[in-house]
Amino acid sequence: MNAPAHVGLLVVGGGIGGMAAALAAARAGRPVHLLERAAQFTEIGAGLQVGPNAVRVLADLGLYPRVRDVAVFPEGGVFMDALTGEHLTTLDVGPAFRDRYGAPYLVMHRSDLLEILLEACRSENRITLENGREVTHVAHLPDGAVQVDCADGSRFRAQAVIGADGLNSRVRGLVSADEPVCSGYAAYRGIMPMGDLDAHIGEASVVIWIGPGMHLVQYPIRRGELYNTVAVFRSDAYARGEADWGGPVELDERFADACPEVRRGIQHVDRSRYWKTYDRDPLSTWTSGRVTLLGDAAHPMLQYLGQGACQALEDAAALGKRFAEYGDDYDKVLADYERQRLHKASRAQTAARTWGEIWHTDGIGRLLRNYIFTSRAHDDYTHTDWLYLPEPAQPKVGV
Numbered sequence: 001m002n003a004p005a006h007v008g009l010l011v012v013g014g015g016i017g018g019m020a021a022a023l024a025a026a027r028a029g030r031p032v033h034l035l036e037r038a039a040q041f042t043e044i045g046a047g048l049q050v051g052p053n054a055v056r057v058l059a060d061l062g063l064y065p066r067v068r069d070v071a072v073f074p075e076g077g078v079f080m081d082a083l084t085g086e087h088l089t090t091l092d093v094g095p096a097f098r099d100r101y102g103a104p105y106l107v108m109h110r111s112d113l114l115e116i117l118l119e120a121c122r123s124e125n126r127i128t129l130e131n132g133r134e135v136t137h138v139a140h141l142p143d144g145a146v147q148v149d150c151a152d153g154s155r156f157r158a159q160a161v162i163g164a165d166g167l168n169s170r171v172r173g174l175v176s177a178d179e180p181v182c183s184g185y186a187a188y189r190g191i192m193p194m195g196d197l198d199a200h201i202g203e204a205s206v207v208i209w210i211g212p213g214m215h216l217v218q219y220p221i222r223r224g225e226l227y228n229t230v231a232v233f234r235s236d237a238y239a240r241g242e243a244d245w246g247g248p249v250e251l252d253e254r255f256a257d258a259c260p261e262v263r264r265g266i267q268h269v270d271r272s273r274y275w276k277t278y279d280r281d282p283l284s285t286w287t288s289g290r291v292t293l294l295g296d297a298a299h300p301m302l303q304y305l306g307q308g309a310c311q312a313l314e315d316a317a318a319l320g321k322r323f324a325e326y327g328d329d330y331d332k333v334l335a336d337y338e339r340q341r342l343h344k345a346s347r348a349q350t351a352a353r354t355w356g357e358i359w360h361t362d363g364i365g366r367l368l369r370n371y372i373f374t375s376r377a378h379d380d381y382t383h384t385d386w387l388y389l390p391e392p393a394q395p396k397v398g399v
């Protein structure tokens with residue numbers, strides 16, 4: 001093992017959460033060292049929905065002009081019954097929504113967002129980015145500092161550590177012995193050129209087709225040049241306890257009874273790769289000494305609210321504000337960061353599970369859900385206020 005390199009704030013993980021945290025802390029005056037295990041900073045080829053709560057964060061970081069250039073601004077979130085093709089409801093995200101939440105709803109390519117964050121981090125001289133550094137061990141030192149060891153033998157002595165190392169976070173082991181919870185659902189993704197798309201309901205919207213044990217999400221990304229599709233379904237093979245589950249045969253079986261638009265839609269996903277989806281139960285604390293968690297490492301959630309990355313961005317903003325307030329008083333920064341973020345992020349974790357149940361319900365539950373959805377006004381924001389409303393003093397973000 002090499003002699004330790006002394007650093008101030010050390011961030012483990014260079015995904016959307018880690019990058020945004022590094023940027024927010026550096027903008028608040030902290031030198032930041034970020035370690036990423038992969039040889040390059042990359043995101044998977046897929047779309048990302050970004051709610052106004054996260055758009056405000058990107059604006060605060062000065063990134064909104066770059067984001068606006070590559071994003072798409074949908075008119076609404078359109079919910080359809082995946083079996084009958086019936087329109088159930090629309091969440092209007094037009095002017096009234098923007099006005100209420102002080103920022104727009106947008107959709108974009110994940111790698112566009114990571115690229116924008118990366119470029120901003122690289123132009124910030126307080127940030128050091130290192131690839132190919134897989135953190136294998138994190139330990140408290142007697143004086144309160146933190147020792148971080150990497151697989152390649154490098155060692156760091158940090159004043160504080162942010163674990164932004166995702167669902168299977170190594171850093172989380174310092175805080176909790178819990179394991180990821182498997183949902184039994186598999187997700188397939190696909191991106192195609194917009195020109196290859198048949199005339200379609202979804203070109204100006206995020207369209208969500210919901211049905212028993214399955215759903216399909218479609219929306220345009222990258223200035224409307226590409227079209228993103230995500231198909232998700234509950235696996236019977238998983239329920240039977242089989243190790244090999246979620247494959248394309250099951251995908252086709254689960255969507256066999258869907259309406260023609262949905263069956264056409266699932267032809268757009270890449271069948272060679274799929275994700276078994278996991279979350280975790282909320283924790284009562286994310287912090288141990290001068291180590292805390294952020295993003296999926298802290299609060300991995302199912303994707304049904306489109307909020308995992310958005311909550312990570314909210315974490316980053318909160319952290320930056322605490323650094324601006326408390327400087328290098330890391331104990332105060334971490335405690336206050338957690339105090340501000342834990343409740344909302346935990347609520348998002350549990351609300352995402354409930355939302356998934358509502359989408360995937362069958363029988364009488366489905367009939368009731370459809371009745372409630374078709375009865376709601378498109379500009380009824382009762383159920384989104386807790387997630388999207390800004391703090392009173394936050395400025396508005398224009399499109």
Ligand SMILES: Cc1cc2nc3c(=O)[nH]c(=O)nc-3n(C[C@H](O)[C@H](O)[C@H](O)COP(=O)(O)OP(=O)(O)OC[C@H]3O[C@@H](n4cnc5c(N)ncnc54)[C@H](O)[C@@H]3O)c2cc1C
Nearest residue numbers: 013015016017037049135165166295296306307308309310
């Ligand atoms: C199907 C699907 C759809 C989704 N849609 C949305 C959406 O529309 N909107 C939204 O907001 N969210 C969405 N999410 C959630 C979102 O993808 C995640 O919440 C978000 O990417 C988490 O970012 P993160 O930076 O916390 O973690 P990650 O993206 O997992 O990044 C962690 C990083 O840490 C690195 N790392 C891991 N271990 C180590 C280690 N030991 N040492 C060094 N580096 C390490 C990894 O290589 C990685 O780069 C979706 C998720 C899924 C599965």
